[in-house]
Amino acid sequence: MKKLLLITAAALAIPVAPAAAQSAEPGDTAQPDDDFHGEDSKEIVVTARYVKQLDILAGTSVLSGEDLAQDLRGQIGDSLTSMAGISATSFAPGASRPVLRGFQGPRVRVLTDGIGSLDASNTSVDHAVAIDPLTAQRVEVLRGPAVLLFGGDAIGGAVNIIDKRIPREVPEAPFHLDALAGYGSAANDRSAAGSLDVPLTSHLVFHVDGSVRKTDDVKIGGYVLSPALRGELLDAAALAADGGDAAGAAQLTDRANLSGTVPNTASLTKTAAASLAYIGDGGSIGFSVSRYESDYGVPERPGLDTGPQAPPVTIGLKQNRADLRASADLPGFFENLTLRAGYSDYQHTEFEGSEVGTIFKVKGVESRLELTQAARGGWRGVVGAQLLARDFNAIGEEAFVPKNSIESAAIFTLQELELGELQLEGAARFDQTAIRAPVIIFDRSFGTFSGAFGVAYVPGEADLKFGINLSRSARAPSAEELLSNGPHVATEAFEIGNPDFTTEKSWGGELYARYDDNIYAVSATIYGNLFSDYIFEAETGAIEDGLPVFQYFQQDATYYGFELSGSAKFTTLGDFDLTANMVSDLVHANIDSNAAGSGGPIPRIPPFRLLGGLEANSDYFDLRGEVEWSASQNRVATFETSSDSFTMVNASAAWRPFGKGGNLTLLASANNIFDVNARRHASFTKDYVPLSGRDIRVSAKFSF
Numbered sequence: 001m002k003k004l005l006l007i008t009a010a011a012l013a014i015p016v017a018p019a020a021a022q023s024a025e026p027g028d029t030a031q032p033d034d035d036f037h038g039e040d041s042k043e044i045v046v047t048a049r050y051v052k053q054l055d056i057l058a059g060t061s062v063l064s065g066e067d068l069a070q071d072l073r074g075q076i077g078d079s080l081t082s083m084a085g086i087s088a089t090s091f092a093p094g095a096s097r098p099v100l101r102g103f104q105g106p107r108v109r110v111l112t113d114g115i116g117s118l119d120a121s122n123t124s125v126d127h128a129v130a131i132d133p134l135t136a137q138r139v140e141v142l143r144g145p146a147v148l149l150f151g152g153d154a155i156g157g158a159v160n161i162i163d164k165r166i167p168r169e170v171p172e173a174p175f176h177l178d179a180l181a182g183y184g185s186a187a188n189d190r191s192a193a194g195s196l197d198v199p200l201t202s203h204l205v206f207h208v209d210g211s212v213r214k215t216d217d218v219k220i221g222g223y224v225l226s227p228a229l230r231g232e233l234l235d236a237a238a239l240a241a242d243g244g245d246a247a248g249a250a251q252l253t254d255r256a257n258l259s260g261t262v263p264n265t266a267s268l269t270k271t272a273a274a275s276l277a278y279i280g281d282g283g284s285i286g287f288s289v290s291r292y293e294s295d296y297g298v299p300e301r302p303g304l305d306t307g308p309q310a311p312p313v314t315i316g317l318k319q320n321r322a323d324l325r326a327s328a329d330l331p332g333f334f335e336n337l338t339l340r341a342g343y344s345d346y347q348h349t350e351f352e353g354s355e356v357g358t359i360f361k362v363k364g365v366e367s368r369l370e371l372t373q374a375a376r377g378g379w380r381g382v383v384g385a386q387l388l389a390r391d392f393n394a395i396g397e398e399a400f401v402p403k404n405s406i407e408s409a410a411i412f413t414l415q416e417l418e419l420g421e422l423q424l425e426g427a428a429r430f431d432q433t434a435i436r437a438p439v440i441i442f443d444r445s446f447g448t449f450s451g452a453f454g455v456a457y458v459p460g461e462a463d464l465k466f467g468i469n470l471s472r473s474a475r476a477p478s479a480e481e482l483l484s485n486g487p488h489v490a491t492e493a494f495e496i497g498n499p500d501f502t503t504e505k506s507w508g509g510e511l512y513a514r515y516d517d518n519i520y521a522v523s524a525t526i527y528g529n530l531f532s533d534y535i536f537e538a539e540t541g542a543i544e545d546g547l548p549v550f551q552y553f554q555q556d557a558t559y560y561g562f563e564l565s566g567s568a569k570f571t572t573l574g575d576f577d578l579t580a581n582m583v584s585d586l587v588h589a590n591i592d593s594n595a596a597g598s599g600g601p602i603p604r605i606p607p608f609r610l611l612g613g614l615e616a617n618s619d620y621f622d623l624r625g626e627v628e629w630s631a632s633q634n635r636v637a638t639f640e641t642s643s644d645s646f647t648m649v650n651a652s653a654a655w656r657p658f659g660k661g662g663n664l665t666l667l668a669s670a671n672n673i674f675d676v677n678a679r680r681h682a683s684f685t686k687d688y689v690p691l692s693g694r695d696i697r698v699s700a701k702f703s704f
Contacts, residue, residue, distance in 0.1 A: 335375075679691065
């Protein structure tokens with residue numbers, strides 16, 4: 001890591017030309033910073049300055065403004081589930097990562113302003129993402145060839161959270177204040193966030209922000225345990241009663257009948273940050289420091305043992321982070337240079353009651369350098385390099401992964417060409433990754449190449465677009481997939497990796513059609529991936545140290561599915577436009593049979609889903625009602641339980657007292673109105689951590 005720190009430091013010698021005040025970064029296509037989450041917009045607008053709109057072939061989606069404020073939850077995974085093709089791991093209210101097209105873990109990159117979160121969230125599903133959605137201005141979900149800019153392993157896609165921690169413009173007023181506060185009834189969720197930008201000179205901006213969120217145990221609409229798990233406990237209770245163990249039978253019955261609230265799901269999250277940025281026409285440079293703290297409970301899976309209950313497991317997480325963003329205009333073939341870098345010192349402790357169990361420490365640095373090509377005719381593009389170094393150490397009796405380090409270097413390019421009615425996009429990336437664990441004498445390197453190519457056809461001046469994307473991706477195994485070997489109390493599993501795994505390869509393709517005008521908008525995509533040496537984790541049925549064994553395997557696999565979204569403005573009543581919209585998605589994933597005959601469904605794949613809504617929108621009011629139906633998931637792996645279907649009804653309203661150009665928005669929503677007991681199949685803990693019950697939420701968003 002020391003070498004990488006020196007390389008990053010050397011790269012900071014970027015010329016920044018003085019220029020007029022109030023100028024955004026050159027070529028920055030981010031939405032205006034008029035309020036805490038930016039303007040309410042569903043158009044495809046992203047931060048990458050090397051393209052005006054990264055939706056030519058990439059299939060980008062954006063959540064911002066009031067849509068983001070309505071969907072804010074404690075973890076980023078649970079904030080995105082209303083979008084097509086997205087589910088969440090939902091391990092607990094305090095820990096949830098996005099699931100894209102059925103992919104999770106290392107196949108989905110979670111980024112903050114273009115670089116990784118530099119935490120331990122990829123190590124295990126119980127580890128939280130150290131990014132607070134309360135501080136997010138906009139969330140971008142990227143797929144297709146453009147994803148290779150951020151990582152060759154991001155087969156499912158990338159989620160990029162944009163915040164304001166390094167300012168992109170100089171406020172015209174003496175200061176600019178943004179604030180957001182909210183309350184949710186299901187977990188007594190109290191949250192508040194604010195940011196302040198102060199221009200120190202005509203080019204220099206000081207920024208400070210902070211947030212706090214506190215929740216109690218989450219309320220649910222029925223039994224804590226799934227029907228299958230509850231049935232196991234009731235059967236065991238009957239056997240205990242028949243055997244004369246009345247106390248044991250009563251204990252098992254009480255566990256089976258637990259309802260109304262999921263124990264040990266409370267959380268407290270706090271963040272703070274400060275930054276300084278210089279902004280001019282010829283370039284900009286900014287530096288921020290931030291602190292993230294989160295304490296949250298890890299729900300326990302009730303077992304058949306009638307002995308003393310194990311103490312509750314909680315996680316205390318802390319991250320100190322420093323970030324840099326700089327850019328400079330260039331003459332000639334390249335018009336702009338951008339540097340983004342971050343350093344993180346992360347630690348979380350898994351407590352067993354009041355006793356310290358296992359401590360996880362991560363120190364990491366990531367940097368990326370991009371050169372944007374000057375647009376020539378219909379040709380534009382970017383080339384760049386990326387460096388990552390991470391030191392990981394787990395200390396304690398249940399350190400299931402040995403101390404290890406990862407160093408990786410990558411070069412990448414994205415090129416786009418418009419030829420009349422044809423649009424072409426190509427991307428390529430090469431990664432060199434070294435993983436070392438000296439304590440077990442492990443030292444391996446992986447070289448992986450990924451590439452993608454796409455063609456889109458836009459007939460004449462029509463608002464219709466057809467396209468096809470093809471990709472070849474390769475991913476080095478993660479340290480956890482290679483080196484895991486031990487008990488993990490938080491997930492209640494004995495996890496086993498394989499140090500001999502080879503790289504995972506995938507051939508992928510997607511066909512899509514999009515139509516968008518002032519009345520109708522439709523996007524339909526079908527996709528598929530053929531994997532060689534796919535790495536997955538599955539329960540084996542064995543027991544080690546009193547825990548079920550979950551082992552990583554490598555075998556060929558097949559994914560395919562579709563995503564569909566659409567909206568139609570069907571009439572106008574007075575000042576209100578009435579719109580109907582819908583979202584639907586499906587993933588089918590299977591381990592291919594090998595010579596031994598083994599194969600079958602991949603674990604934790606989301607089922608078919610359909611969501612439909614009606615909206616009434618005006619300058620002052622927005623009203624929405626929606627119904628989400630999720631099918632049952634009966635295509636399950638060995639030892640995996642199925643999930644029942646569910647239907648949830650939600651409603652929301654937004655009031656802008658001063659109109660769309662005003663600085664105040666009041667929001668209210670009722671989620672899961674009929675208090676349905678629903679479970680997300682992608683969750684490792686779905687059998688004993690259902691989704692929240694009826695949740696009445698109110699919030700206010702203010703900008704001045």
